[in-house]
Amino acid sequence: MRIAEPTRFRSRSVYLVLILLLLIGTGIYAGYQVxxxxDARIRATALTMGDPDLGRRLAKRYGCAGCHNIPGVPGAQGMVGPSLQGFAARVYIGGVATNSPDTLIQWIENPRSIDPKTAMPVTGISRAEARHVAAYLYTLQ
Ligand code: HEC
Structure with missing residues (x-):
């Protein structure tokens, strides 16, 4: 009995240390994620001069969400067009034009002016609004 007690105590401390390490690790990870x-938001805003938060809301209003899966936009599970997850790292837009802020804004406003055969329609979004949506898409890493 006398030997058992310190052993039980030691194993409990090991658990406490493990839990503590887990909490510290989670904290560091969460801080890094924030x-x-x-950084992604600052970069996206500088690239487009748009407002990512406004863009996220506009992506819902103009029906982008109906055709695309867009992380961060509630209900955006559309399967008609490609998922826009990780869009900031995409090399081409629609497989035809190099992914740059100006081209993306133009694509969002009028995709058929870049690729007349694309299935993506003109949604009626203005150029100014397209700028905000582009800002949001560039936060998607
Ligand atoms: C009716 C469905 C539909 C709607 C609505 C729609 N899209 Fe698309 N979108 C598509 C399709 C289909 C493609 C693929 C086009 C292609 O490859 O020619 C596409 C392509 C794209 C691309 C290029 C993706 C890539 O990886 O190359 C972006 C960016 C995009 N859409 C953003 C938007 C935004 C922003 C809106 C809302 C303003 C929107 N789309 C509305 C169907 C749609």
């Missing part, structure tokens, strides 16, 4: 998201 910093990563902030």
């Amino acid at each position: 910093k990563f998201d902030q």
Whole structure:
């Protein structure tokens, strides 16, 4: 009995240390994630001069969500067009034009002016609004 007690105590401390390490690890990861998201937003805003938060809401209003899967936009599970997850790292837009802020804004406003054969329609979004949506898409890493 006397030997058992310190052993039980030691194993409990091991658990406590493990839990503590897990909490510290989670904290560091969460902090890193927040910093990563902030950097992405600053970069996206600088690239487009648009407002990512407004863009996220506009993506819902103009029906982008009906055709695309867009992380962060509630209900955006559309399967008609490609998923826009990780769009910031995409090399081409619609497989035809190099992914740059100006081209993306033009694509969102009028995709057929870039590729007349694309299935993506003109949604009626204005150029100014397309700028905000582009800002949001560039936060998707
Ligand atoms: C009726 C369905 C439909 C709607 C609505 C729609 N899209 Fe698309 N979208 C598509 C299709 C289909 C493609 C693929 C086009 C191609 O490859 O020619 C596409 C392609 C794209 C691409 C290029 C993706 C890539 O990886 O190359 C972007 C960006 C995009 N859409 C953004 C938007 C935004 C923003 C809106 C809302 C303003 C929107 N789309 C509305 C169907 C749609």
